[in-house]
Amino acid sequence: MPIANTPSTPYYAVIFTSIRTAGDNGYGKMADAMIEAAAKQPGFLGIESAREELGITVSYWDSLESIAAWKQDTAHLQAQQTGRDQWYASYKTRICLVERDYDFSKM
């Protein structure tokens, strides 16, 4: 997974920070499927994810409307429900306006 190649600011970020329950319980497969499904949504700009003790997934979007539509996607609603029932001990979602960004690359 590369660093998301997002457009010029402003755009939106959804920071999803989570702590998993024990065991996979279908989580890995669903997480991959959700990344694939998000990438097909209108207004999707990119995604970045890593997990150690905490899991942090940041998805990038062109507007609050695109974020709201993805939140209401049928397969995503099902994943959210299973997330609360089985996969997550706790999580926090933060909806953010990215005001500025800058990057560095050795290449």
Add this chain to the structure above:
Amino acid sequence: MPIANTPSTPYYAVIFTSIRTAGDNGYGKMADAMIEAAAKQPGFLGIESAREELGITVSYWDSLESIAAWKQDTAHLQAQQTGRDQWYASYKTRICLVERDYDFSKM
């Protein structure tokens, strides 16, 4: 590391996404020291971090002024320079206004 216990919105987030070079080269020790130093800064609200292929560190702040002051901190400037010289193949920093948040916990 728990999920950051941030206050009511609005507040700011700095999303720092990075890809490391090979080898530690003092990175682990400096990363821990920088988290400790950031936590002592005025306006610091919390931090979350995870690394797999990508490293994602999100720090939370009360204002753009607090973010700017931490960016100019002497020890942090030195770490940023060594980061570009040695530790990071590439990185992207995004300065964000957190407009809304919501959370879930089984407890």
